[in-house]
Amino acid sequence: MLDIAARLFREQGYGxxxxxxxxxxxxxxxxxxxYHFGSKDEIVAAVLDAGIxxxxxxxxxxxxxxxxxxxxxxxxRAAIRAHLRALIDxxxxxxxxxxxxxxxxxxxxxxxxxxRRAYEAEWDSLLSQLKKDGTLxxxxxxxxxRLMLIGTLNATLDWFDPDRGSADALSRTYADVFLNGILQRxxx
Amino acid sequence: MLDIAARLFREQGYGxxxxxxxxxxxxxxxxxxxYHFGSKDEIVAAVLDAGIxxxxxxxxxxxxxxxxxxxxxxxxRAAIRAHLRALIDxxxxxxxxxxxxxxxxxxxxxxxxxxRRAYEAEWDSLLSQLKKDGTLxxxxxxxxxRLMLIGTLNATLDWFDPDRGSADALSRTYADVFLNGILQRxxx
DNA sequence: ACACCTAACTAACGCCTGTTAGGGTAATAA
DNA sequence: TTATTACCCTAACAGGCGTTAGTTAGGTGT
Numbered sequence: 001m002l003d004i005a006a007r008l009f010r011e012q013g014y015g016x017x018x019x020x021x022x023x024x025x026x027x028x029x030x031x032x033x034x035y036h037f038g039s040k041d042e043i044v045a046a047v048l049d050a051g052i053x054x055x056x057x058x059x060x061x062x063x064x065x066x067x068x069x070x071x072x073x074x075x076x077r078a079a080i081r082a083h084l085r086a087l088i089d090x091x092x093x094x095x096x097x098x099x100x101x102x103x104x105x106x107x108x109x110x111x112x113x114x115x116r117r118a119y120e121a122e123w124d125s126l127l128s129q130l131k132k133d134g135t136l137x138x139x140x141x142x143x144x145x146r147l148m149l150i151g152t153l154n155a156t157l158d159w160f161d162p163d164r165g166s167a168d169a170l171s172r173t174y175a176d177v178f179l180n181g182i183l184q185r186x187x188x
Numbered sequence: 189m190l191d192i193a194a195r196l197f198r199e200q201g202y203g204x205x206x207x208x209x210x211x212x213x214x215x216x217x218x219x220x221x222x223y224h225f226g227s228k229d230e231i232v233a234a235v236l237d238a239g240i241x242x243x244x245x246x247x248x249x250x251x252x253x254x255x256x257x258x259x260x261x262x263x264x265r266a267a268i269r270a271h272l273r274a275l276i277d278x279x280x281x282x283x284x285x286x287x288x289x290x291x292x293x294x295x296x297x298x299x300x301x302x303x304r305r306a307y308e309a310e311w312d313s314l315l316s317q318l319k320k321d322g323t324l325x326x327x328x329x330x331x332x333x334r335l336m337l338i339g340t341l342n343a344t345l346d347w348f349d350p351d352r353g354s355a356d357a358l359s360r361t362y363a364d365v366f367l368n369g370i371l372q373r374x375x376x
Numbered sequence: 377a378c379a380c381c382t383a384a385c386t387a388a389c390g391c392c393t394g395t396t397a398g399g400g401t402a403a404t405a406a
Numbered sequence: 407t408t409a410t411t412a413c414c415c416t417a418a419c420a421g422g423c424g425t426t427a428g429t430t431a432g433g434t435g436t
Binding site for chain 1: 422423424425426427
């Protein structure tokens with residue numbers, strides 16, 4: 001049921017997905033949804049929360065699964081890759097979240113905030129450590145960098161076409177640019 | 189009239205802005221809109237097109253206004269800054285475009301495509317030249333880089349708060365990261 | 377056999393939507 | 407003065423929306 005709703009939300013956005021559409025895709029009638037959920041907001045809130053939880057777990061697992069002696073660059077690349085994979089390959093919930101978050105009523109957004117904050121804190125913690133251990137430049141603003149990073153990754157959803165490349169290849173490009181920039185070096 | 193529609197679309201998204209809301213904000217009744225426009229789609233299409241045109245002009249002007257001997261890095265920084273300013277400081281049309289493009293009916297999206305392609309071509313042309321003249325690394329994929337750049341800039345709309353910093357300061361951060369990366373250099 | 381629970385159904389409610397038809401009013405042109 | 411144009415209004419239309427109330431069928435436990 002939630003799976004279906006998430007898929008529709010990802011494909012069509014919040015406003016275009018009515019309870020009747022969800023019901024039809026689930027093979028039941030609209031009114032029957034109210035046996036399982038109390039309202040449309042409740043459904044969409046559940047989808048949003050699951051979306052963040054999935055990407056959060058994916059990202060954390062990808063980092064903790066690394067060997068303990070992995071260097072900072074490797075860790076950051078793994079985190080970027082995990083976020084992008086959750087978005088593109090793994091979960092309709094995560095992609096639906098990114099897609100419709102800006103379209104849902106304020107109250108639903110607010111309900112999703114704690115879960116988001118936790119995920120953001122995970123990133124901030126990671127980036128802070130990389131800064132402290134000298135992997136990152138000392139003048140980076142953690143919050144800004146995190147917003148920029150996640151913003152860039154999430155924006156992928158607007159144009160990504162699986163026929164033109166894999167999520168993994170793209171995540172490598174992203175990491176290359178973020179880590180080293182695009183400027184031709186003079187010192188080589 | 190279009191100004192008002194663009195502002196509402198930027199603030200509330202496509203689905204939440206009815207013709208009655210636009211009419212009220214304009215001080216007239218809903219039916220009267222049909223004296224000026226043939227349909228809601230026509231209004232939103234006009235807003236979308238104007239949005240791209242504004243950011244396109246801003247970006248092109250920012251680049252051509254530079255002294256002829258400006259180096260590649262300066263040119264790219266100017267383009268980034270112009271896009272971000274159009275999005276944040278200059279135009280409700282541009283921000284509305286970015287905000288609602290993913291929410292409008294397919295037909296309206298399609299109508300906006302030619303204008304978008306022209307703007308994308310402007311970026312591709314700029315980046316190609318920077319690659320040819322050695323400013324950029326030789327292994328960058330122009331299309332990917334453009335999608336990543338514009339995606340990153342546009343994503344700003346989701347979280348930017350004018351109380352926490354200016355668009356110009358942010359554009360400098362963006363340019364710093366894109367040009368040089370965030371990795372601490374060993375050779376300094 | 378009886379009571380209960382689960383999961384669905386039908387039918388309707390009030391509300392909001394984009395859109396249209398027909399009418400009015402003030403300014404402008406002949 | 408008359409005709410025309412520009413602009414807005416009212417009132418309604420059909421259709422979709424989220425939601426609710428009441429009902430029904432099948433399975434489970436006692």
